[in-house]
Amino acid sequence: MTIWRIMAHHENPDRMIEWSKKAGRIAVGWGRVGDLRLPKFATYDDFREALKKNYPEHPNRMQGGPSLWNFWHMEIGDLAIISSGWRRSHVVEIVGDYQWEKQRSWFGDYWHQRAAVVTEHVANELWSRVGCSVAKGENVRWTVARCK
Numbered sequence: 506m507t508i509w510r511i512m513a514h515h516e517n518p519d520r521m522i523e524w525s526k527k528a529g530r531i532a533v534g535w536g537r538v539g540d541l542r543l544p545k546f547a548t549y550d551d552f553r554e555a556l557k558k559n560y561p562e563h564p565n566r567m568q569g570g571p572s573l574w575n576f577w578h579m580e581i582g583d584l585a586i587i588s589s590g591w592r593r594s595h596v597v598e599i600v601g602d603y604q605w606e607k608q609r610s611w612f613g614d615y616w617h618q619r620a621a622v623v624t625e626h627v628a629n630e631l632w633s634r635v636g637c638s639v640a641k642g643e644n645v646r647w648t649v650a651r652c653k
Contacts, residue, residue, distance in 0.1 A: 508635050508652040509575065509585040514612060518589035521612065526623055531585060531597060532606075533576050533648050535560065535569045536616030540605035541577045549574050565646075572648035576617055577603055579649075585621065586628050586652070593628035597621035 511531060514521035525531055538555035545551055553570035560569070579585070583599045601620025635652035643650040 507580065507583045508631065509579060509583060510632075510639060510650050510652055511585045511587050512648045513587060513589040513594070514615070517612065521615075522587060522589060522594045524612070525587060525597070525621070526595065529620055529622055530618050531587070531599075531621045532615040532618040533572060534613060534615050534617070535573060536605075536607065536614030538573065541573065541603060541617065542605070546577070552577075568644070568647055571644065572650075573617065575643075575647070575649040575651060576619075579603075579619060584624065584626065584631065586632055588628075593632050596624045596626035596628050596631055598624050 511533070513525075514534075535556060537559040538552070539545075545555070549570065552573045553567065556563075556567070556569045556573070563569075579599050581599055581601065585597050585599065587594045587597060599619055599621050604618050604620075605616050606618045607616045638653055639645050639647075639650040640653050
């Protein structure tokens with residue numbers, strides 16, 4: 506089991522957090538790159554190139570490549586600490602495979618989704634147990650980062 510940290514939507518984190526709890530899902534943006542299950546996403550560089558092509562105007566698009574890569578590689582049973590800035594809201598368990606849900610978007614292009622259920626874990630306590638940091642090689646600025 507891997508523990509992840511997911512940043513809620515940067516412009517409206519409270520809305521994202523409420524949606525996540527009610528919908529039983531987690532989601533990340535950069536939906537214009539398309540369904541990650543397509544063969545065009547065989548390598549890490551494929552993610553980065555798709556972001557560069559589909560989001561040329563987006564200032565943090567290069568942060569999106571590693572985040573999408575991590576989101577794609579989550580597994581059923583993994584835990585994710587949902588955060589908003591420095592505030593950690595709740596912990597979910599991943600209970601579903603990756604889905605590209607263009608029709609079920611809660612906000613903008615947050616089409617990369619997974620089914621997830623809220624757990625009894627206290628977000629700050631789990632964050633402390635993983636050393637209050639993301640893993641070596643991960644970046645705290647990524648939307649989705651593996652914890653220590």
